[in-house]
Amino acid sequence: MKTRVVFLIILLPLLMISCKKEKFPDNEDLIGNWVEITDFLYKQQLTFDDEDTLFYAKPGGGLIPLKVDTFLYRLDNEQERLFLTSTYYYGASESSFKIQLDKEAQELTVWGLLISIPESPSETIFKKQ
Numbered sequence: 001m002k003t004r005v006v007f008l009i010i011l012l013p014l015l016m017i018s019c020k021k022e023k024f025p026d027n028e029d030l031i032g033n034w035v036e037i038t039d040f041l042y043k044q045q046l047t048f049d050d051e052d053t054l055f056y057a058k059p060g061g062g063l064i065p066l067k068v069d070t071f072l073y074r075l076d077n078e079q080e081r082l083f084l085t086s087t088y089y090y091g092a093s094e095s096s097f098k099i100q101l102d103k104e105a106q107e108l109t110v111w112g113l114l115i116s117i118p119e120s121p122s123e124t125i126f127k128k129q
Contacts (some may be wrong), residue, residue, distance in 0.1 A: 023101055024077055024099070025108070027075065029101055034127065034129065036125070037127050044058055055068055055071075071087060080099070080100070082097045084096075107128075109126075111123050
């Protein structure tokens with residue numbers, strides 16, 4: 001009887017931990033093209049290569065052309081942040097964004113990517129293509 005109780009006490013926390021879908025991605029998880037999940041006609045796109053480069057495509061909409069920015073990226077597992085450095089603006093400071101990956105749904109969530117106030121950062125969700 002005691003063995004069963006001990007087994008259940010150990011098993012329950014393990015089941016709760018394993019149910020967590022979202023995690024911090026590694027470089028291999030990010031490689032590929034990610035398209036914003038939105039009802040808008042024009043969608044943002046993130047393309048991670050297998051090195052350290054991110055291509056960020058922002059739609060202009062209408063007559064404004066698509067703008068693609070290139071960044072060097074790095075991941076910080078401890079802080080669970082994505083750090084970006086512009087390759088266009090020499091000497092630009094590094095920006096950081098909180099990110100999480102839902103591997104099951106193949107969705108990447110990025111906080112603060114769009115202009116927002118620090119107390120309530122924007123949340124943009126991308127689907128892997």
